[in-house]
Amino acid sequence: NAGVxxxxxxxxxxxxxxxxxxxxxxxxxxxxYWYRQDPGMGLRLIYYSASEGTTDKGEVPxxxxxxxxNKREFSLRLESAAPxxxxxxxxxxxxxxxxxxxxxxxxxxxxxxxLTVL
Amino acid sequence: xxxxxxxxxxxxLSEAASLExxxxxxxxxxxxxxxxxxxxxxxxxxxxxxxxxxxxVKGIKGFEAEFIKSKFSFNLRKPSVQWxxxxxxxxxxxxxxxxxxxxxxxxxxxxx
Numbered sequence: 014n015a016g017v018x019x020x021x022x023x024x025x026x027x028x029x030x031x032x033x034x035x036x037x038x039x040x041x042x043x044x045x046y047w048y049r050q051d052p053g054m055g056l057r058l059i060y061y062s063a064s065e066g067t068t069d070k071g072e073v074p075x076x077x078x079x080x081x082x083n084k085r086e087f088s089l090r091l092e093s094a095a096p097x098x099x100x101x102x103x104x105x106x107x108x109x110x111x112x113x114x115x116x117x118x119x120x121x122x123x124x125x126x127x128l129t130v131l
Numbered sequence: 132x133x134x135x136x137x138x139x140x141x142x143x144l145s146e147a148a149s150l151e152x153x154x155x156x157x158x159x160x161x162x163x164x165x166x167x168x169x170x171x172x173x174x175x176x177x178x179x180x181x182x183x184x185x186x187x188v189k190g191i192k193g194f195e196a197e198f199i200k201s202k203f204s205f206n207l208r209k210p211s212v213q214w215x216x217x218x219x220x221x222x223x224x225x226x227x228x229x230x231x232x233x234x235x236x237x238x239x240x241x242x243x
Contacts, residue, residue, distance in 0.1 A: 021236060038197050044229050046231075047229055053140070053235055053236075054196060054235060055135075055221060055233040055235040056175075056221065056231075056233045056235050056236055057233075058226075058231075058232075061228060061230055062228070063228060069228065071230065082210075103174065103175065105231075107229055109229060118163040118165070118225030118231060119163075119165070119177065119224070119228060120231055121177075122174045122175040123169075123174060123178075124173070124174045125174055
């Protein structure tokens with residue numbers, strides 16, 4: 014059981030370049046999330062997918078797009094990278110509404126992608 | 132909107148000292164509360180969680196937290212810290228969309 018995996022681990026981009034961050038989970042979870050972590054800011058939600066086929070904006074969606082490719086995979090795309098998008102990106106998954114009170118909030122995190130935009 | 136406040140940005144302790152990290156949340160209804168830990172260079176791991184029931188919850192590695200509804204608080208405690216507890220600690224509350232709303236984190240440095 015790998016849990017939540019993310020690729021790549023590190024990436025350096027030039028301003029204006031595009032890239033896609035990949036995330037996959039093998040826990041049969043319904044919900045998946047993308048966060049960014051910046052020093053002194055904690056983690057902030059970019060986009061989420063409550064279930065396969067749905068995606069919604071989080072707190073900081075500007076400059077990003079997502080695709081829930083199937084139940085396992087949830088990708089994050091930067092169409093035209095900017096230095097303000099330099100950050101560590103974490104993908105997470107959770108069971109979703111499972112009948113267990115509160116359980117749908119418990120999230121499992123991937124190892125992160127450290128992105129630098131020059 | 133829900134929010135989470137962690138009052139200490141950086142805490143420095145000596146080994147064997149007791150630890151208490153503060154966390155307050157804004158929402159007054161039913162809440163799901165979490166503490167996550169991030170060791171240097173690693174991803175977030177769940178320390179403990181509170182959904183309902185006994186307000187004193189025990190987690191991994193000797194950590195515990197107490198939910199005090201009247202104070203909107205969920206403080207993390209450990210009686211005796213070790214050097215290996217050096218990490219960043221995040222308090223989070225469950226959002227209505229299944230997401231987590233995080234505090235800004237508290238860095239803990241434990242001196243050997």
